[in-house]
Amino acid sequence: MNAWADQLEAHRQEVTQLLVSETGKIAREAEREVELSVDALRYNAGLCRHIDGSAAVMTDGSAVHLFREAVGACAFIVPWNWPLFLLMRDLAPALAAGTTALIKPAPQAPLAIERAIELARAAGVPDGVLAVVHGDGQVGQDLVSHPRIRAVSFTGSTHVGGLVAQAAARDFKRSLLELGGKGVSVVFGDADLEDVVRTCVSSAFITSGQMCMASARLLVEQSVYDNVVDAVCSAVEELVVGDPSDPTSDQGPLISPAHLERVHSYLEFGRKWVRTGGRRLDGALAPGNFLEPAVLTGADIPQKILTEEIFGPVLTIEPFSSETEATYKANSSPYGLAASVWTRDANRGWRTARAIEAGTVWVNRYNRMYAEVPSGGMKHSGMGRTRGVEGMLEFTELKHINWNVS
Secondary structure (H helix, E strand, O other), X not given: OHHHHHHHHHOHHHHHHHHHHHHOOXXXXXHHHHXXXXXXXXXXXXXXXXXXXXXXXXOOOOEEEEEEEEOOEEEEEOOOOOHHHHHXXXXXXXXHHOOOEEEEOOOXXXXXXXXXXXXXXXXOOOOOOEXXXXXXXXXXXXXXXXXXXXXXXXXXXXXXXXXXXXXXXXXXXXXXEEOOOOOEEEEOOOOOHHHXXXXXXXXXXXXXXXXXXXXXXXXXXXXXXXXXXXXXXXXXXXXXXXXXXXXXXXXXXXXXXXXXHHXXXXXHHOHHHEEEOOOEXXXXXXXXXXXXXXXXXXXXXXXXXXXXXXXOOEEEEEEEOOHHHHHHXXXXXXXXXXXXXXXXXXXXXXXXXXXXOOOEEEEOOOOOOOOOOOEOOEEOOEEOOEOHHHHHHOOEXXXXXXXXXX
């Protein structure tokens, strides 16, 4: 695994360009994706030595041994937005646990994953440990249903994730699901507003908003609401939409014409609340699925826009008047993947972070993830945890052996 990380680092420019070409994300995001993939391999390479168990003597004099063994062959169904990292985030702990893997990339983004698997073989990963299969949803269904597959890792939409969970449950396979999200940031009046604007704008429009952890929803205390709206809109209007290979671009195109139509339909539905942006730019720029980042504001934005995952460059800003109202609004979405709280009051920050129903809640920051710390979703955002020791244990079975030594 460490040798594989070395290979990825040695070929990082090539892999970065593949990611830019197939996903449309800007180059610095693609560079970061390669870095995170290398980090996942290196961290989990160390975890290989920490799959341990325990032993004890029971009251009847017998000896008990508890140990963990690999769950078996696993299927990894990977999305197109951060394809390499979202594979490595789950695959690396699975390999540390001793599993083998069948990998199905998204049809829109197979190239970086194929190259990474070639580099794995060059690094000495044994034949038969990794295999890649390509195809549409039917291929994914066949993988999940195959009797030799014992665990399924899926990252993608909540709808498809539900189908994966149902298919896996029929054969009692283990499911690790990271699904849709509607990231929410709660901003109290005493927060560092300059930091709020800079961080939340960056987190809202990362990968053109095509990210389940994107900060898609901003809840702002009434006393500073107008100031935050003005500052956010000014910052968004300065974002450069263009060629993702151009280092001056802040946002590239959306993944496909069909997805552009879907995202734009939400903006048409909520046109009354659009404060800035939201124009299609596919005719104004080079051919592509370009969309201006959009900000919607108001106390009466439709629930369809506030609670459904749009998965595009769309940010909503709503006011609130109390901590209780902020928590209620934050929890109104069926999703529970990521959130943040912004305040200088440590007690309020702690209370609000505990009250928000999300697998990860940051305080005075957003979208900071670590290979050492488990993450995952609540509610319709999935089940199971990736990263950390807990992520590796998802791919193991706990076995009890009892010895009669009387």
